[in-house]
Amino acid sequence: MDKRFSEMDEFELKNEIAKLNEKAKKAEQLGMMNEFAVYERRTLIAKAYLLEPNDFKPGQTYSMVDGDSSFQISYMNGHFAWGYRNNGTALEGIPISLLKLNEVEKH
16 A cells, blocks of 8 residues: 555655656646646645645745745645635635745735
């Protein structure tokens, strides 16, 4: 049985990310976009486990890696931030790997 990301050390996570990137690349080349999207999402989640959740603070607004969005954290749950994208009204949870740690916006 495969290990959970939370049970992996840094070396194992980096190997898993490399494998997922390779699988995503193959799926994209074969035009299997649903499978590609699954591998991309799993990669983002694995990358979140390489980050320190305590570096992300509830109440702060962070730029997202897409460059177009912001995300205000309401609370943290492990390696996921829960809050609101672009000052929206729908609460959502995202892996912290989608947030830019060094670009905190002031509100």
